[in-house]
Amino acid sequence: MVNEVPLYKPENVIGDEVIEGIREVLASGWLTLGPKTRAFEEEFSGAHATEHGVAVNSCTSALYACLRALGVGEEDTVVVPAMTFSATANVVRLLGGEVVLCDVTSNGNMDPDSLRRLLETYDVTAVIPVHLYGLPADMQAITKLAEQHEAAVVEDCAHAPGATIEGKPVGSWGDAGCYSFYATKNVTTGEGGMVVTNDQQLAERIRKLRNHHQTKSPDEKRDNWGYDVDGLGFNFRMSEFQAAMGLSQLERLDEMNESRRQVAQRYRNAIEGIEGLYWYGDESNTEHVFHLFVVQVGDGYPLTRNELYDRLTERNIVSGVHYPPISELTYYDGVGGEYAIATELYNRIISIPMYPKMSERDQQRVIETLHVTER
DSSP: OOOOBSSSOOGOOTHHHHHHHHHHHHHOOOOBBSHHHHHHHOOOOOOOOTEEEEEEEEEEHHHHHHHHHHOOOOOOEEEEEESTTTTTHHHHHHOOOOOEEBBOOTTSSSSSHHHHHHHSSEEEEOOOOGGGOOOOOHHHHHHHHHHTTOEEEEEEEETTTEEEETEEETSSSSEEEEOOOTTTTTSSOOOOEEESSSOHHHHHHHHHHHHBBBBHHHHHHHHHHOBBBBBBOBOOBBBBBHHHHHHHHHHHHHHHHHHHHHHHHHHHHTTTSTEEEEEEOOOOEEEEEOOSSEEHHHHSSSOOHHHHHHHHHTTTTTOOOOOGGGGGGGTTTTTTEOOOOHHHHHHTEEEEEEOTOOOOOHHHHHOOOHSSSSO
């Protein structure tokens, strides 16, 4: 059997440089919420044009903490895109809120026209735009609409570290931005997440939430142990090992994102010559960071999306579908909002292998498999 072409290749983005940072953590004896975490928070928030960073253990925790710190709770309505991973909606229901789905444009991101209708129909507390696949959403339109209706904006940037809109980083447009450092993401610490914000009070509330709502940080307790717990919090902490990895990853982020763009451009050039197959995206005034490369199977293509998935699998090429719309999930049966375009796209999209430094040989295997002359 020929070697597998994976959908992701995390080992391509993690170098030996991370080892020295881990050694430093071990030597320090400080394993969580220490100097590496503070440095990672400062450097990551600075790289995304924000004043405050709060490192946590996942993007899900980041989203949950942001909404809770903003006061979202029982019976509050939050708008999320119909096309996203379930965590974006789950955090709303975990807080007792109501999820309303916003339909998407042809590139999968939140449709401002759909959002406008929902804001006029529902009493919306917050909006969570998602920068799907690494492509920035239309934040100019989204933030303007949200402001008109006094709704908070929490950006789900899980796919998009380093992505920009007219030079301004995602995560810096709304009240806060939430990032994922899961194993397959553009920046990885294995598990982990980050909140960035320009709101100092919001950052302070999130710092308490991540550490059991204690009134002192570990540093402050070392100087004087006395502390209080003045609310309900969680253990959402990031370890110093993860922060050390994150610092080394952040140094390589621009290089890795540029490599992703080069892989994407080769795909785009090839797909232009395949009838019925289309790149699922658009760059316009944004800088895409290609967490995923997604193609859309049109009517002129000889295979259905599912048949193409099977063809890739037979040739030991891993693919996937990102994502089933929230409305397709059993737990969200009967959810309110708009999702007609998301439902239509779901039957046509497929993610093909995408990672930095993908060999031209492996990429050519994928491209050749996409070329289908007959069923």
